[in-house]
Amino acid sequence: MSVRTPDALISTCRENGLRATKSLRAILDLLCENDAPLSIQQCAEQSTELAAADTVTLYRLFERLEGVGIVRRIGLHERAAHYVLADALRHRHFVCCTRCGKVEPLDHHCTIGHLEEHVAEDSGYTNLYHELVFYGVCPACGRN
Ligand SMILES: [Zn+2]
Ligand SMILES: [Zn+2]
Known part of the structure; x- marks a missing residue:
């Protein structure tokens, strides 16, 4: 599987019965960027x-994209829901603020890759990936 482009994602959306509206296109462009x-x-x-x-309408669109496996929802609750492409090739660690709901990607070196090998061996699952979310209070919220 190659890294997804907006065009490839639009095709997947069509195959799954979503209409390729301007809003859908704009969402996919943003998420790819x-x-x-x-x-x-x-x-x-x-x-x-x-x-x-x-x-x-946008909430419903994101819900449908989540339903067909194109985006994944991260974050605390409805008001602070954040979305990313559910691209198994991109490995993701995030930090989420429990006060304001902000979600940011972490750019650190992953030290739990070996766990995936253990999980694969123990479970027999293939194509493993992981997503890790740390929760805490962000600097801006911590000052208040
Ligand atoms: Zn915060
Ligand atoms: Zn990792």
Whole structure:
């Protein structure tokens, strides 16, 4: 599997019965450009197309994308839900603020890769990947 492009993702969406609307295209473009998980609010801030769209519609669109396995939801709850491409090739560690709900990618060297080998051996599962989320209070929230 190669790294996903917006065009390849659009095809997958069509195969799964999603209409290739301008909003869908704008969401996929943003997610492909960003390594950081994005909230719906952040998506709207970065795209005039999405800023003009109805928030409830965007929530439903993200839910459908999650349902067909194209995006994954990370974060605390509905208000602070963040989305990233569910790209198994990209390995992901995140930190999430329990006060404001912000989610940021961590860029550190992964030290638990060997665990995957153990899990593969013990479970017989193949194509393993992992996602790791640390929770805490971000610097901005810690100052208040
Ligand atoms: Zn915070
Ligand atoms: Zn890791």
